[in-house]
Amino acid sequence: MSNHALRLVILAVGLLVISEPAWSHKLKVFAAAEGTHLVGYAYFSPSGRPRQAAVTVTDADGNVLATATTDDEGRFEVEAKRRVDHHITVGGGDGHVATYTIKADELPDHLPPSPPTSLPPAGEGSKPSPIATVSPALPTSEADWRTFIDQSIARQIRPLREQLDAYQEKIWWHDVLGGIGYILGLGGLAFGLSERRRWMDASPSAVAGRNRS
Amino acid sequence: MAHIPDGVLSAPVLLAGAAVSLAGCAYGLRQLAAERIPQVALMSAALFVAALVHFPVGPSSVHLILNGLAGILLGWAAFPALLVALLLQAVLFGFGGLIVLGVSVMNMALPAVLCRALFVVMSRSGNRRRTMIAAGLAGGVGVMLTALLVSLALALSGQEFAAVAKLVVFAHIPVAVIESIFTAAVIGLLLRVKPEVLGFTSTEVRDE
Numbered sequence: 001m002s003n004h005a006l007r008l009v010i011l012a013v014g015l016l017v018i019s020e021p022a023w024s025h026k027l028k029v030f031a032a033a034e035g036t037h038l039v040g041y042a043y044f045s046p047s048g049r050p051r052q053a054a055v056t057v058t059d060a061d062g063n064v065l066a067t068a069t070t071d072d073e074g075r076f077e078v079e080a081k082r083r084v085d086h087h088i089t090v091g092g093g094d095g096h097v098a099t100y101t102i103k104a105d106e107l108p109d110h111l112p113p114s115p116p117t118s119l120p121p122a123g124e125g126s127k128p129s130p131i132a133t134v135s136p137a138l139p140t141s142e143a144d145w146r147t148f149i150d151q152s153i154a155r156q157i158r159p160l161r162e163q164l165d166a167y168q169e170k171i172w173w174h175d176v177l178g179g180i181g182y183i184l185g186l187g188g189l190a191f192g193l194s195e196r197r198r199w200m201d202a203s204p205s206a207v208a209g210r211n212r213s
Numbered sequence: 214m215a216h217i218p219d220g221v222l223s224a225p226v227l228l229a230g231a232a233v234s235l236a237g238c239a240y241g242l243r244q245l246a247a248e249r250i251p252q253v254a255l256m257s258a259a260l261f262v263a264a265l266v267h268f269p270v271g272p273s274s275v276h277l278i279l280n281g282l283a284g285i286l287l288g289w290a291a292f293p294a295l296l297v298a299l300l301l302q303a304v305l306f307g308f309g310g311l312i313v314l315g316v317s318v319m320n321m322a323l324p325a326v327l328c329r330a331l332f333v334v335m336s337r338s339g340n341r342r343r344t345m346i347a348a349g350l351a352g353g354v355g356v357m358l359t360a361l362l363v364s365l366a367l368a369l370s371g372q373e374f375a376a377v378a379k380l381v382v383f384a385h386i387p388v389a390v391i392e393s394i395f396t397a398a399v400i401g402l403l404l405r406v407k408p409e410v411l412g413f414t415s416t417e418v419r420d421e
Contacts, residue, residue, distance in 0.1 A: 176265060179301040180258045186297060187254020194247040 027096035031088050032156075033080065033106045041075040042090040042098060049074030050096070056089045083111040105155060216264075216302070217317060217363065219310025223370040230366070231315030237292035237322055245290045252410070253290045256283050260298035264308060268387065275388050281355025282396045284325030285332045285348060286410065291325035292318065316366050324358035339417040341404055345397045352396025353389040360385040 027050065031040025038057070042050050055068040055076045065086065066078040080086060086102040104113075139148045222230075245253065263277040283291045296318050302308040309317050328351035335347035360382045367381075368374030403410050408418050 175305040176262065179261050179305050182301055183258040183261060183297055184254055187250055187257070190254075191247060191250040194250065198247065 027098040029090050029098045029100040031100045033102055036080050038080055039077045054091050058087045059084045080107050083107045083113050216309030217313045219312045226366050226369050230319045234315040234318040238296055241289035241292040253294050257294035257297045275384050278356050280321040280325040281328045281352035284328035285351055288329045292322040295322045320362040321359050324355045328355045339419055341420050345401045348400035349393040349397035353393035356385050356389040356392050
């Protein structure tokens with residue numbers, strides 16, 4: 001009977017060890033808008049890429065805008081047809097899910113805004129974006145090109161800067177907690193050392209005896 | 214504002230500050246009983262966090278110092294507690310320089326020790342209200358003395374004292390008010406729940 005139990009335990013531990021990588025990995029997605037194409041890849045943290053994983057792109061209301069599957073390197077590419085927030089969800093099919101959002105601001109201005117193009121533009125309830133309705137005239141002079149490029153770059157790096165800000169905020173809290181930890185640790189160390197000194201002063205023979213054994 | 218960046222103070226001021234702080238830390242540690250170490254560590258953590266609470270005052274911003282409270286609770290042990298707290302603030306957040314650490318510790322710990330003396334003298338009777346007034350006074354005096362010492366350190370390094378002092382001292386008036394109230398509240402609470410921390414037995418605390 002105990003033999004059976006032992007076997008069960010070994011089996012359970014073995015299964016845990018084998019399946020451990022599956023849940024120690026965290027699936028993550030990164031994507032960026034390159035023109036109207038949303039290009040990105042899914043990856044496991046710390047390493048690995050999901051193959052043939054389903055990629056679903058939805059808007060803010062959950063309507064499916066596009067679907068795709070990742071290639072053998074975990075990469076995918078879908079086309080954005082509207083200038084709305086794109087929520088990219090990659091599901092590995094085994095319980096791993098990760099999402100990444102590309103904001104409408106990151107997409108080119110000439111894409112139609114919120115409501116689908118198939119709908120008549122009249123009677124739309126959503127906020128029309130004035131920028132998006134103006135068709136972008138290509139810059140002519142060199143100065144115009146410069147401003148055009150500056151604007152594009154600014155738009156592209158804004159999410160990065162937002163992310164950096166959020167990250168800095170997080171680091172700040174970690175530093176606060178770390179500092180408190182340092183101080184309490186130092187206090188503990190000081191307390192331990194002073195206690196040990198007192199104990200050694202009280203009974204040197206006891207310490208010597210313990211060291212010998 | 215109480216954190217002075219590197220490169221502002223002159224060498225004699227830096228040396229004097231380092232010497233005073235070293236002596237203060239040595240004395241504070243020497244007479245610190247082992248069973249009070251956890252209290253010092255907790256107070257040090259509170260000092261570390263307090264300086265992260267900033268308020269805007271005019272063009273500048275000021276933060277809590279809590280050295281009056283630290284003095285009342287720790288006495289000379291305020292020196293090592295402030296040393297650790299300020300060191301970590303400098304390393305983790307860049308508040309103040311590392312070379313001026315001695316001066317900064319002195320600027321905050323000397324008033325703390327004085328506040329302790331003031332508090333002990335004023336609260337000897339064990340009267341609850343008198344003790345809380347003493348605590349409030351110590352909280353405010355600690356901040357203002359620190360502001361004065363900062364001004365003095367800057368003045369001895371070649372800045373014009375009157376102008377600097379006006380700026381630093383005025384900026385710290387709201388801090389002094391806030392800390393005065395805060396210190397009185399903390400001491401009032403301690404009187405109620407744990408008077409032995411303040412050196413009273415519970416029978417010594419009287420309401421009238």
